[in-house]
Amino acid sequence: MSKVSSLGHVGISVTDMDKMLDFYTRILGLTVTDGGEGRGVFLSASPETEHHEFLISPQPDRHTNAQQISFKIESLDELREMYHDLRDYGIDTFRITNHGVAIGCYFRDPENNHVEVYWSTGMDYPQPHGEPIDLDLSTPELVSIIENMTPKEGSGPKYYGRDAGKRLLASVPKMAR
Protein backbone atom coordinates (compact mmCIF):
# COMPACT_ATOMS: atom_id res chain seq x y z
CA MET A 1 0.00 0.00 0.00
CA SER A 2 1.59 3.24 -1.10
CA LYS A 3 1.92 6.15 1.30
CA VAL A 4 3.72 9.46 1.24
CA SER A 5 6.96 9.42 3.20
CA SER A 6 7.22 13.04 4.31
CA LEU A 7 6.42 16.67 3.65
CA GLY A 8 8.83 17.90 0.97
CA HIS A 9 8.07 21.51 0.12
CA VAL A 10 5.46 24.22 0.22
CA GLY A 11 4.88 27.18 -2.05
CA ILE A 12 3.60 30.59 -1.07
CA SER A 13 2.50 33.68 -3.01
CA VAL A 14 4.54 36.83 -2.54
CA THR A 15 4.11 40.53 -3.38
CA ASP A 16 7.57 42.03 -2.79
CA MET A 17 10.00 39.37 -4.04
CA ASP A 18 13.16 41.33 -3.18
CA LYS A 19 12.13 41.90 0.41
CA MET A 20 10.95 38.32 0.94
CA LEU A 21 14.01 36.81 -0.71
CA ASP A 22 16.26 38.94 1.48
CA PHE A 23 14.34 37.84 4.57
CA TYR A 24 14.32 34.10 3.83
CA THR A 25 17.97 33.96 2.71
CA ARG A 26 19.73 36.49 4.95
CA ILE A 27 17.70 36.09 8.14
CA LEU A 28 16.37 32.49 8.06
CA GLY A 29 19.44 31.31 6.12
CA LEU A 30 17.84 29.36 3.24
CA THR A 31 19.84 28.86 0.03
CA VAL A 32 18.50 29.90 -3.40
CA THR A 33 18.85 26.84 -5.64
CA ASP A 34 17.08 27.93 -8.85
CA GLY A 35 14.54 30.25 -10.39
CA GLY A 36 14.13 33.98 -10.31
CA GLU A 37 14.15 36.28 -13.33
CA GLY A 38 10.58 37.33 -12.68
CA ARG A 39 9.33 33.86 -11.78
CA GLY A 40 9.28 31.80 -8.61
CA VAL A 41 12.41 31.27 -6.54
CA PHE A 42 13.33 27.86 -5.10
CA LEU A 43 14.86 27.75 -1.62
CA SER A 44 16.30 24.96 0.50
CA ALA A 45 18.02 24.51 3.85
CA SER A 46 19.68 21.31 2.65
CA PRO A 47 20.19 21.95 -1.07
CA GLU A 48 22.34 18.85 -1.64
CA THR A 49 19.55 16.47 -0.65
CA GLU A 50 16.41 18.55 -1.26
CA HIS A 51 16.21 20.77 -4.32
CA HIS A 52 13.63 23.00 -2.68
CA GLU A 53 11.73 23.07 0.56
CA PHE A 54 10.17 26.46 0.06
CA LEU A 55 9.02 28.17 -3.12
CA ILE A 56 8.11 31.84 -3.25
CA SER A 57 6.20 33.02 -6.33
CA PRO A 58 5.31 36.56 -7.39
CA GLN A 59 1.53 36.69 -7.19
CA PRO A 60 0.64 40.07 -5.71
CA ASP A 61 -3.12 39.46 -5.70
CA ARG A 62 -2.91 36.29 -3.59
CA HIS A 63 -2.08 35.70 0.05
CA THR A 64 -1.36 32.16 1.17
CA ASN A 65 -2.86 32.52 4.65
CA ALA A 66 -1.20 29.41 6.02
CA GLN A 67 -2.20 28.53 9.54
CA GLN A 68 1.58 28.19 10.05
CA ILE A 69 4.78 27.66 8.07
CA SER A 70 7.27 26.02 10.41
CA PHE A 71 10.99 25.59 10.05
CA LYS A 72 13.29 23.49 12.19
CA ILE A 73 16.46 24.73 13.82
CA GLU A 74 19.09 22.42 15.26
CA SER A 75 19.79 23.76 18.73
CA LEU A 76 18.28 25.81 21.50
CA ASP A 77 21.19 28.24 21.28
CA GLU A 78 20.54 28.73 17.57
CA LEU A 79 16.84 29.27 18.25
CA ARG A 80 17.72 32.03 20.74
CA GLU A 81 20.14 33.56 18.24
CA MET A 82 17.49 33.44 15.50
CA TYR A 83 15.00 35.15 17.82
CA HIS A 84 17.53 37.94 18.39
CA ASP A 85 18.29 38.15 14.63
CA LEU A 86 14.57 38.48 13.89
CA ARG A 87 14.25 41.21 16.51
CA ASP A 88 17.25 43.06 15.04
CA TYR A 89 15.65 42.74 11.60
CA GLY A 90 12.69 44.73 12.92
CA ILE A 91 10.12 42.12 13.85
CA ASP A 92 8.61 43.26 17.14
CA THR A 93 5.83 40.80 17.95
CA PHE A 94 6.64 37.24 18.98
CA ARG A 95 4.95 34.35 20.67
CA ILE A 96 7.52 32.05 22.26
CA THR A 97 5.88 28.79 23.23
CA ASN A 98 6.90 25.61 24.98
CA HIS A 99 5.05 22.75 23.23
CA GLY A 100 6.87 20.01 25.14
CA VAL A 101 7.80 18.37 21.82
CA ALA A 102 9.39 21.67 20.78
CA ILE A 103 10.03 25.26 21.70
CA GLY A 104 8.58 27.45 18.99
CA CYS A 105 9.22 31.07 18.13
CA TYR A 106 6.21 32.42 16.22
CA PHE A 107 6.19 35.67 14.28
CA ARG A 108 4.89 37.30 11.10
CA ASP A 109 7.22 37.48 8.10
CA PRO A 110 7.46 40.76 6.11
CA GLU A 111 4.25 39.86 4.26
CA ASN A 112 2.26 38.79 7.31
CA ASN A 113 2.66 35.04 6.89
CA HIS A 114 2.46 33.21 10.20
CA VAL A 115 5.90 31.59 10.56
CA GLU A 116 7.44 29.46 13.30
CA VAL A 117 11.05 28.50 13.89
CA TYR A 118 11.23 25.61 16.34
CA TRP A 119 13.72 23.48 18.14
CA SER A 120 12.54 19.91 18.72
CA THR A 121 13.10 18.74 22.28
CA GLY A 122 13.15 15.06 21.24
CA MET A 123 10.70 14.32 24.06
CA ASP A 124 7.12 13.17 23.56
CA TYR A 125 4.35 15.39 24.94
CA PRO A 126 0.63 15.28 24.01
CA GLN A 127 -0.43 17.98 21.57
CA PRO A 128 -1.83 20.53 21.23
CA HIS A 129 0.01 22.14 24.13
CA GLY A 130 1.46 25.60 24.45
CA GLU A 131 2.72 27.65 27.36
CA PRO A 132 4.72 30.88 27.19
CA ILE A 133 8.44 30.51 27.85
CA ASP A 134 11.26 33.05 28.07
CA LEU A 135 13.92 32.25 25.46
CA ASP A 136 16.39 34.50 27.23
CA LEU A 137 16.60 32.03 30.12
CA SER A 138 19.76 29.94 30.05
CA THR A 139 19.75 26.67 28.13
CA PRO A 140 19.92 24.54 31.34
CA GLU A 141 16.97 26.49 32.80
CA LEU A 142 14.92 25.91 29.64
CA VAL A 143 15.79 22.21 29.58
CA SER A 144 14.80 21.92 33.24
CA ILE A 145 11.38 23.47 32.49
CA ILE A 146 10.81 20.86 29.76
CA GLU A 147 11.97 17.97 31.95
CA ASN A 148 9.61 19.06 34.73
CA MET A 149 6.46 19.38 32.64
CA THR A 150 3.38 17.77 34.15
CA PRO A 151 2.19 14.55 32.49
CA LYS A 152 -0.96 15.10 30.49
CA GLU A 153 -3.66 13.05 28.82
CA GLY A 154 -3.07 12.40 25.15
CA SER A 155 -5.61 11.64 22.43
CA GLY A 156 -3.34 9.10 20.77
CA PRO A 157 -0.56 6.64 21.51
CA LYS A 158 3.07 7.68 21.73
CA TYR A 159 4.80 7.92 18.38
CA TYR A 160 7.26 10.80 18.55
CA GLY A 161 10.51 11.04 20.42
CA ARG A 162 11.65 9.92 23.84
CA ASP A 163 9.02 8.57 26.19
CA ALA A 164 9.50 10.52 29.43
CA GLY A 165 6.20 9.30 30.88
CA LYS A 166 4.43 12.55 30.04
CA ARG A 167 1.66 11.00 27.93
CA LEU A 168 -1.18 9.62 30.01
CA LEU A 169 -3.64 7.36 28.25
CA ALA A 170 -7.06 8.85 27.73
CA SER A 171 -9.67 7.23 29.96
CA VAL A 172 -12.15 7.15 27.08
CA PRO A 173 -10.70 6.39 23.65
CA LYS A 174 -11.01 9.48 21.50
CA MET A 175 -9.19 8.18 18.47
CA ALA A 176 -11.60 7.41 15.67
CA ARG A 177 -8.80 5.69 13.74
Add this chain to the structure above:
Amino acid sequence: MAKVSGLGHFGIFVRDMPKMVDFYSGVLGLTVTDRGPEDRIVFLSGHPETEHHEIALAKSPDQKTDAGQVSFHIDSLADLKDMHKKIAASGCEIDRVVNHGIAFGCYFRDPEDNRVEVYWSTGVDYPQPYADPIDLSASDDALMKLIEDLPARAGTGPHYYGKDVGKRLPREAVKA
Protein backbone atom coordinates in the same frame (compact mmCIF):
# COMPACT_ATOMS: atom_id res chain seq x y z
CA MET B 1 25.15 32.63 12.34
CA ALA B 2 21.90 30.88 13.11
CA LYS B 3 20.02 29.30 10.23
CA VAL B 4 17.01 27.05 9.91
CA SER B 5 17.81 23.42 9.11
CA GLY B 6 14.69 22.39 7.23
CA LEU B 7 11.00 22.78 6.60
CA GLY B 8 9.26 21.03 9.45
CA HIS B 9 5.53 21.38 9.12
CA PHE B 10 2.78 23.31 7.44
CA GLY B 11 -0.62 24.23 8.83
CA ILE B 12 -3.73 24.64 6.72
CA PHE B 13 -7.20 25.82 7.62
CA VAL B 14 -9.96 23.31 6.97
CA ARG B 15 -13.76 23.35 7.04
CA ASP B 16 -14.72 19.67 7.00
CA MET B 17 -12.31 18.07 9.45
CA PRO B 18 -13.50 14.42 9.19
CA LYS B 19 -13.30 14.51 5.40
CA MET B 20 -9.84 16.09 5.40
CA VAL B 21 -8.46 13.72 8.07
CA ASP B 22 -9.88 10.81 6.07
CA PHE B 23 -8.10 11.99 2.95
CA TYR B 24 -4.72 12.81 4.50
CA SER B 25 -4.60 9.62 6.57
CA GLY B 26 -6.69 7.20 4.47
CA VAL B 27 -5.48 8.16 0.98
CA LEU B 28 -2.06 9.82 1.44
CA GLY B 29 -1.23 7.52 4.36
CA LEU B 30 -0.10 10.03 6.97
CA THR B 31 -0.40 8.98 10.62
CA VAL B 32 -2.60 10.96 13.00
CA THR B 33 -0.31 11.60 15.96
CA ASP B 34 -2.50 13.79 18.16
CA ARG B 35 -5.81 15.62 18.07
CA GLY B 36 -7.11 18.64 19.95
CA PRO B 37 -10.39 18.96 21.85
CA GLU B 38 -13.33 18.46 19.48
CA ASP B 39 -10.82 17.95 16.68
CA ARG B 40 -10.21 21.69 16.40
CA ILE B 41 -6.69 20.75 15.35
CA VAL B 42 -5.36 17.41 14.07
CA PHE B 43 -1.65 16.62 13.69
CA LEU B 44 -0.31 14.24 11.03
CA SER B 45 3.13 12.93 10.13
CA GLY B 46 4.72 10.74 7.47
CA HIS B 47 7.36 9.54 9.97
CA PRO B 48 5.83 10.03 13.41
CA GLU B 49 8.77 8.57 15.34
CA THR B 50 11.09 11.41 14.29
CA GLU B 51 8.67 14.25 13.47
CA HIS B 52 5.63 14.82 15.67
CA HIS B 53 3.74 16.52 12.85
CA GLU B 54 4.37 17.59 9.30
CA ILE B 55 0.82 18.74 8.62
CA ALA B 56 -1.52 20.47 11.02
CA LEU B 57 -5.17 20.68 10.01
CA ALA B 58 -6.83 23.56 11.87
CA LYS B 59 -10.60 23.89 11.82
CA SER B 60 -11.83 27.32 10.85
CA PRO B 61 -15.29 28.35 9.67
CA ASP B 62 -14.08 31.37 7.73
CA GLN B 63 -10.34 31.15 7.02
CA LYS B 64 -8.97 29.49 3.90
CA THR B 65 -5.37 28.67 3.07
CA ASP B 66 -4.35 29.36 -0.53
CA ALA B 67 -0.96 27.67 -0.89
CA GLY B 68 0.82 27.57 -4.23
CA GLN B 69 1.51 23.94 -3.43
CA VAL B 70 1.87 21.52 -0.54
CA SER B 71 4.17 18.74 -1.69
CA PHE B 72 4.90 15.32 -0.25
CA HIS B 73 7.71 12.88 -0.96
CA ILE B 74 6.99 9.31 -1.95
CA ASP B 75 9.74 6.69 -1.85
CA SER B 76 9.52 4.95 -5.22
CA LEU B 77 8.20 5.27 -8.75
CA ALA B 78 6.00 2.21 -8.13
CA ASP B 79 4.52 3.94 -5.07
CA LEU B 80 3.91 7.12 -7.08
CA LYS B 81 2.05 5.13 -9.75
CA ASP B 82 -0.06 3.43 -7.11
CA MET B 83 -0.73 6.71 -5.27
CA HIS B 84 -1.79 8.39 -8.53
CA LYS B 85 -4.45 5.68 -8.98
CA LYS B 86 -5.55 5.96 -5.35
CA ILE B 87 -5.91 9.74 -5.57
CA ALA B 88 -7.96 9.49 -8.78
CA ALA B 89 -10.12 6.75 -7.25
CA SER B 90 -10.78 8.94 -4.19
CA GLY B 91 -12.57 11.39 -6.48
CA CYS B 92 -9.96 14.16 -6.32
CA GLU B 93 -9.26 16.07 -9.48
CA ILE B 94 -5.78 15.40 -10.92
CA ASP B 95 -4.39 18.70 -12.28
CA ARG B 96 -1.31 17.39 -14.04
CA VAL B 97 1.38 14.74 -13.91
CA VAL B 98 4.78 16.05 -14.91
CA ASN B 99 8.44 15.31 -15.28
CA HIS B 100 10.50 17.98 -13.49
CA GLY B 101 13.79 16.21 -14.19
CA ILE B 102 14.58 16.26 -10.48
CA ALA B 103 11.24 14.57 -9.78
CA PHE B 104 8.04 13.15 -11.21
CA GLY B 105 5.16 15.02 -9.66
CA CYS B 106 1.45 14.30 -9.51
CA TYR B 107 -0.50 17.49 -8.82
CA PHE B 108 -4.08 17.37 -7.65
CA ARG B 109 -6.70 19.13 -5.54
CA ASP B 110 -7.45 17.79 -2.10
CA PRO B 111 -11.11 17.61 -0.95
CA GLU B 112 -11.01 21.33 -0.05
CA ASP B 113 -9.33 22.44 -3.27
CA ASN B 114 -5.80 22.86 -1.90
CA ARG B 115 -3.16 22.31 -4.55
CA VAL B 116 -1.20 19.26 -3.44
CA GLU B 117 1.67 17.35 -5.07
CA VAL B 118 3.04 13.88 -4.43
CA TYR B 119 6.47 13.52 -5.97
CA TRP B 120 9.18 10.96 -6.42
CA SER B 121 12.68 12.47 -6.48
CA THR B 122 14.83 11.14 -9.32
CA GLY B 123 18.06 12.06 -7.53
CA VAL B 124 19.34 13.76 -10.68
CA ASP B 125 19.99 17.50 -10.93
CA TYR B 126 18.00 19.46 -13.53
CA PRO B 127 17.48 23.25 -13.69
CA GLN B 128 14.12 24.47 -12.39
CA PRO B 129 11.46 25.45 -13.11
CA TYR B 130 10.84 22.71 -15.64
CA ALA B 131 7.74 20.61 -16.27
CA ASP B 132 6.80 18.28 -19.08
CA PRO B 133 3.58 16.22 -19.01
CA ILE B 134 4.06 12.45 -18.63
CA ASP B 135 1.86 9.38 -18.54
CA LEU B 136 2.36 7.36 -15.36
CA SER B 137 0.83 4.29 -17.01
CA ALA B 138 4.02 3.99 -19.10
CA SER B 139 6.59 1.38 -18.04
CA ASP B 140 9.27 2.29 -15.50
CA ASP B 141 11.91 1.90 -18.21
CA ALA B 142 10.10 4.26 -20.56
CA LEU B 143 9.71 6.82 -17.77
CA MET B 144 13.35 6.56 -16.71
CA LYS B 145 14.40 7.03 -20.32
CA LEU B 146 12.60 10.39 -20.31
CA ILE B 147 15.00 11.52 -17.56
CA GLU B 148 18.04 10.24 -19.43
CA ASP B 149 16.94 11.93 -22.64
CA LEU B 150 16.34 15.38 -21.14
CA PRO B 151 18.42 17.95 -22.98
CA ALA B 152 20.97 19.94 -21.00
CA ARG B 153 19.66 23.43 -20.26
CA ALA B 154 20.68 26.63 -18.57
CA GLY B 155 20.12 27.03 -14.86
CA THR B 156 20.03 30.23 -12.86
CA GLY B 157 21.78 28.62 -9.94
CA PRO B 158 24.89 26.46 -9.46
CA HIS B 159 24.61 22.70 -9.04
CA TYR B 160 23.52 21.79 -5.51
CA TYR B 161 20.97 19.01 -5.63
CA GLY B 162 21.46 15.38 -6.51
CA LYS B 163 23.70 13.73 -9.03
CA ASP B 164 25.35 15.99 -11.59
CA VAL B 165 24.74 14.35 -14.99
CA GLY B 166 25.82 17.39 -16.99
CA LYS B 167 22.28 18.67 -17.62
CA ARG B 168 22.82 22.05 -15.94
CA LEU B 169 24.52 24.58 -18.19
CA PRO B 170 25.81 27.84 -16.74
CA ARG B 171 23.62 30.87 -17.47
CA GLU B 172 26.52 32.81 -18.98
CA ALA B 173 27.50 30.05 -21.42
CA VAL B 174 24.02 30.09 -22.93
CA LYS B 175 23.71 33.87 -23.10
CA ALA B 176 27.08 34.05 -24.90
